[in-house]
Amino acid sequence: MHEFGITENIMNIALAKAGEAQANKVIRINLVIGEMSGFVPDCIQFYFDSLSKDTIAQGAALHFESVPAQLRCRNCATIFSPEDTLWACPKCRGQSVEISKGRELYIESMEVE
Amino acid sequence: MKKIEVIQNILEANETIASRNQQLLDKHKVFTINIMSSPGAGKTSLILQTLARLKGRLNVAVIEGDVASTVDAEKVQSEAKAVVQINTRNMPESCSLMAAMIESALKDIPLDNIDLLLIENIGNLICPSEFTLGEHKRVVISSLPEGDDKPTKYPLIYIDADAVIINKMDLLPHVDFDIAAFRHSVEGLNPEAEVFQLSCKTSEGIERWCSWVLEQVETNATKR
Numbered sequence: 001m002h003e004f005g006i007t008e009n010i011m012n013i014a015l016a017k018a019g020e021a022q023a024n025k026v027i028r029i030n031l032v033i034g035e036m037s038g039f040v041p042d043c044i045q046f047y048f049d050s051l052s053k054d055t056i057a058q059g060a061a062l063h064f065e066s067v068p069a070q071l072r073c074r075n076c077a078t079i080f081s082p083e084d085t086l087w088a089c090p091k092c093r094g095q096s097v098e099i100s101k102g103r104e105l106y107i108e109s110m111e112v113e
Numbered sequence: 114m115k116k117i118e119v120i121q122n123i124l125e126a127n128e129t130i131a132s133r134n135q136q137l138l139d140k141h142k143v144f145t146i147n148i149m150s151s152p153g154a155g156k157t158s159l160i161l162q163t164l165a166r167l168k169g170r171l172n173v174a175v176i177e178g179d180v181a182s183t184v185d186a187e188k189v190q191s192e193a194k195a196v197v198q199i200n201t202r203n204m205p206e207s208c209s210l211m212a213a214m215i216e217s218a219l220k221d222i223p224l225d226n227i228d229l230l231l232i233e234n235i236g237n238l239i240c241p242s243e244f245t246l247g248e249h250k251r252v253v254i255s256s257l258p259e260g261d262d263k264p265t266k267y268p269l270i271y272i273d274a275d276a277v278i279i280n281k282m283d284l285l286p287h288v289d290f291d292i293a294a295f296r297h298s299v300e301g302l303n304p305e306a307e308v309f310q311l312s313c314k315t316s317e318g319i320e321r322w323c324s325w326v327l328e329q330v331e332t333n334a335t336k337r
Contacts, residue, residue, distance in 0.1 A: 002206040002240050009123045021117050031123075036269065038239055074304070085265050087301065095301035099272065107119040 003039060007047035013107055014057050023112030026057040030109045034067045036102035069102030127244050130212035134247025141224035144330040147246050150254035152236030155280040157185045158313035160231050164192035166323040171228040176218050178210040178235050195222045209240035212247055229330055242270040249333060256281040257290040264298040271299055276307040283312040
């Protein structure tokens with residue numbers, strides 16, 4: 001729902017890093033996005049194509065690595081993947097859980113030339 | 114072709130401005146609460162009740178976030194020390210307040226004369242959970258007509274909350290809302306969150322909420 005702002009941030013970071021590396025062109029941007037972060041890759045790609053026009057990032061491929069949600073039970077420390085919206089521990093049935101993975105949102109690396 | 118390691122948080126730009134906002138608020142001793150909920154859950158009503166109760170005890174400023182209109186700002190105008198309306202309709206993102214919007218709103222608030230700043234976020238349970246604004250506490254309001262399953266459907270906003278308010282308690286006889294089930298879900302996601310049951314319509318429970326706010330403001334003031 002707020003991919004435009006996110007994509008602007010991605011562009012700004014990518015152009016700054018490419019500038020530091022004295023690159024002429026950004027070929028690929030590798031992004032890591034947690035399943036729970038709620039960002040839609042297709043939507044980011046759409047805005048990116050438009051925002052990157054006439055910059056050295058135009059035509060760059062965006063690669064999205066999705067990190068599945070992982071929860072940790074506060075009772076018995078079991079690590080498990082949530083099933084749909086049910087966040088109960090498969091071992092002790094406890095519903096007191098914390099997110100251990102799935103909220104990531106970062107640029108991992110870039111390929112430039 | 115060359116590979117560059119980046120490892121940079123995409124939300125960092127927002128977080129940098131948010132921490133700058135908090136520094137400014139701390140410098141002027143302004144305790145700040147970010148109030149989030151779905152549309153119609155009672156953010157403005159809670160602010161009005163809070164203003165009425167804290168009148169004469171604290172100087173309160175309000176930032177109203179809405180996609181459009183100044184309806185909410187007009188409602189709180191007479192009770193608050195200062196009010197700034199942010200309309201997100203023409204901004205690149207309209208679904209949540211962001212730190213940069215608060216940074217510019219703070220320029221219109223006489224911070225030296227303010228003890229408490231209440232920020233009413235855009236009515237939405239998804240986007241505001243991703244953007245910190247520089248606030249000291251995050252509060253989520255759920256209201257009985259919305260149903261008791263909201264923490265299950267929108268976990269992130271509850272996970273990051275310091276307090277969760279169940280509003281419209283006066284409607285309990287008329288709706289199927291299982292208070293115990295709701296509280297159980299919130300506790301599962303966030304055992305630290307303070308939970309308040311209240312009604313902005315009848316004022317039931319408002320006293321306890323306002324005592325909590327006062328306590329937070331005082332604790333924060335002594336820490337600095």
